[in-house]
Amino acid sequence: MTAAIELKGLYKSFGPTAIIRGVDLAIEKGERHAIIGPNGAGKSTLFHLISGRYSVSGGGVFLHGENISNLPPYEIYRKGLSRSFQVTNIFPNMSVFENVRCGLMWAKDYKYSFWHLVDRERELNEKTAQVIEEIGLTSRMKIPAGVLTYAEQRALEIGIAAAGGADVIMLDEPTAGMSHSETDQAIELIRKITVGKTLVMVEHDMGVVFDLADRISVLVYGEIIASDTPENIRNSKAVQEAYLGAEAED
Amino acid sequence: MSEITKTAAPTASRPILKTLTPWIGFLVLLLVLPNIFSSNAGLYTMNLMGIFVIFALSYNMLLGQGGMLSFGHAVYFGLGGFMSVHFMNYIEEGLFTFPMYLVPVFGGLIGLVFAIIIGSFSTRRAGTVFAMISLGVGELMASSSLIFVAFFGGEEGVSGDRTTGPELMGIDFGKDIHIYYLIAAWVFVTVALMYLFSRTPAGRMANAVRDNAERAEFVGYSQRKVRFVSFCMSGFFAGIAGGLFALNFEIVTEENLNALTSGVVLLMAYIGGVGFFIGPIIGAVVFTLLQSILSNYTDIWQLYVGVLFVLTVMYVPQGLTGIIMMHTTAWRLKRVGGLIVPYIRIGIPALAMMAGIAAFLEAIHHVRTASEDDVMMSLIGIEFDSHALVPWIIIFALAIIGGVVTKLQYPQLKDAWETANKLPASGEGVGS
Numbered sequence A: 001m002t003a004a005i006e007l008k009g010l011y012k013s014f015g016p017t018a019i020i021r022g023v024d025l026a027i028e029k030g031e032r033h034a035i036i037g038p039n040g041a042g043k044s045t046l047f048h049l050i051s052g053r054y055s056v057s058g059g060g061v062f063l064h065g066e067n068i069s070n071l072p073p074y075e076i077y078r079k080g081l082s083r084s085f086q087v088t089n090i091f092p093n094m095s096v097f098e099n100v101r102c103g104l105m106w107a108k109d110y111k112y113s114f115w116h117l118v119d120r121e122r123e124l125n126e127k128t129a130q131v132i133e134e135i136g137l138t139s140r141m142k143i144p145a146g147v148l149t150y151a152e153q154r155a156l157e158i159g160i161a162a163a164g165g166a167d168v169i170m171l172d173e174p175t176a177g178m179s180h181s182e183t184d185q186a187i188e189l190i191r192k193i194t195v196g197k198t199l200v201m202v203e204h205d206m207g208v209v210f211d212l213a214d215r216i217s218v219l220v221y222g223e224i225i226a227s228d229t230p231e232n233i234r235n236s237k238a239v240q241e242a243y244l245g246a247e248a249e250d
Numbered sequence B: 001m002s003e004i005t006k007t008a009a010p011t012a013s014r015p016i017l018k019t020l021t022p023w024i025g026f027l028v029l030l031l032v033l034p035n036i037f038s039s040n041a042g043l044y045t046m047n048l049m050g051i052f053v054i055f056a057l058s059y060n061m062l063l064g065q066g067g068m069l070s071f072g073h074a075v076y077f078g079l080g081g082f083m084s085v086h087f088m089n090y091i092e093e094g095l096f097t098f099p100m101y102l103v104p105v106f107g108g109l110i111g112l113v114f115a116i117i118i119g120s121f122s123t124r125r126a127g128t129v130f131a132m133i134s135l136g137v138g139e140l141m142a143s144s145s146l147i148f149v150a151f152f153g154g155e156e157g158v159s160g161d162r163t164t165g166p167e168l169m170g171i172d173f174g175k176d177i178h179i180y181y182l183i184a185a186w187v188f189v190t191v192a193l194m195y196l197f198s199r200t201p202a203g204r205m206a207n208a209v210r211d212n213a214e215r216a217e218f219v220g221y222s223q224r225k226v227r228f229v230s231f232c233m234s235g236f237f238a239g240i241a242g243g244l245f246a247l248n249f250e251i252v253t254e255e256n257l258n259a260l261t262s263g264v265v266l267l268m269a270y271i272g273g274v275g276f277f278i279g280p281i282i283g284a285v286v287f288t289l290l291q292s293i294l295s296n297y298t299d300i301w302q303l304y305v306g307v308l309f310v311l312t313v314m315y316v317p318q319g320l321t322g323i324i325m326m327h328t329t330a331w332r333l334k335r336v337g338g339l340i341v342p343y344i345r346i347g348i349p350a351l352a353m354m355a356g357i358a359a360f361l362e363a364i365h366h367v368r369t370a371s372e373d374d375v376m377m378s379l380i381g382i383e384f385d386s387h388a389l390v391p392w393i394i395i396f397a398l399a400i401i402g403g404v405v406t407k408l409q410y411p412q413l414k415d416a417w418e419t420a421n422k423l424p425a426s427g428e429g430v431g432s
């Protein structure tokens, strides 16, 4: 079986500085995969390389066996990979409802249509309302996304990414800056929307990681130093030394 | 930048009647207007207004809805005009038969064709690059209009005759009132179509790309294609507006596609408010009124329009529509009435100040331009000597005292405003 995502010798440098230094990784279909690592290790950069935000300097990214290196983000999305951002990245002047609907339209095959009226597309609107219900923003549906609270914006961020039902979902620190109860809710939400899908997520909260992930990769200074089950990662000497050591330096 | 209409309820579609009410009102207004303003000047102004309404709305498909700042939108308006006037002549010469009232379609088509050509490279980027390309293309077109004389008619332009086509139920569009109804019909249809476009997936994504072009790419949309679609639509409707201009004035010149006209449309959209669908409509109406009324009384009307534009940019970037929409909270709380007296209290000194400033500008203009011995000037029926001291003292007094009193009145308006907008303690959802 081909992996959902496969990285082969992936390499990225900005000018002379190498940020991702030869990453090989295979994430199986249906797997919940967490990427952990100290600040500045290159986790977000790795996400940007996979999702098409950054161009690849070397090596390749494969989605279901197909080389997607250096494709524009919208092509990668259309091949079934959707992502959220560490720094909230929404449509601030549009309503919450519209934000989610924008995340649905391509998936529902509307493309660049100028002959459908969105308000009359019953199924589209019902699905939008359902996603909003799932992310718990029903009462906030009509207000501009820019005025939501931080936690609500994070939920919306996940909602936009997940709305289209892509089979690979990548979440970059979905719970960053959330309180305990908010984090718990967010994790429930992530669990729910990723049933039967492949999930790749960056997360700092170790409780969340060990609870949710099937497998964990540890990225340190642009290299994967371990990729294994939560059990083995927890007990790995190398990980503890490298990761915790690097963490202590911050 | 909220939309003027709220997002439809997710499950139940909005009741048809509620959706249609504003449109019926609009239609009635269009039908009634010529009965109220039936003079030739009135019809002339309203015809121009209608043309500018379409033009300004088409412009706002770029600026307000798509986040594209264009300095060359007159290109599509002007080309639409030239194409249409040529077709008017073909019809007159009997090259083929075609109803005159549909000629603007050709204007739209040429606008569309050129938008496809130019948009194919100019929509690659938004922001400064787009703005610069639009400026360059605008200059290019304006200068080629003086080179390709066969199509653009050189300095004197191309003229036509709208009465030569086949008649529509005995109407040959010779009278101003006929052309009014023709323009009104086009206005109604194109405004509706442009509104509907904003409610399609392409129109919604135009808003999304304006808001956050990068994120749009991560939900499957190429920002460039989204802009391209809006750009083409915008060119099409601008071309229609140009076609109506040709029908109405029966002459099209280089001026219709040069930078001046591009500036005017930007001005109209901005003054009206680019964040609202109806903003450019209001902007076009106000601009046309200022143009046709002020220009009867003063040579420096463009200065006033310019000042209005600068004030809008500086103090109310949401435009005139934004000012109206600021009152929705108070309106919903039924407290707008409480603002009337405060507005009058600040309005009178403010008017005095503006009158003073305007009189100052007019007097300077008179001193600078009138011949030596022609010292008498008249303002709103008052004759005075622009070289004497007393009128100047009065002018300064008006401006300064008006200004000071306006300033003194500001706190009471602020208080009244806060009272009018204070939400009831229960915090009942007035947010949307």
Ligand SMILES: Nc1ncnc2c1ncn2[C@@H]1O[C@H](COP(=O)(O)OP(=O)(O)OP(=O)(O)O)[C@@H](O)[C@H]1O
Residues within 6 Å of the ligand: A014, A019, A037, A038, A039, A040, A041, A042, A043, A044, A045, A046, A086
């Ligand atoms: N566009 C860029 N140009 C130059 N350097 C960059 C760029 N993007 C990221 N970097 C650098 O790459 C390194 C890795 O950044 P990245 O955001 O991927 O880290 P991270 O693992 O996501 O960290 P965090 O946990 O703080 O989110 C950082 O040192 C950062 O400064």
Ligand SMILES: [Mg+2]
Residues within 6 Å of the ligand: A043, A044, A045, A086, A172
């Ligand atoms: Mg990061």
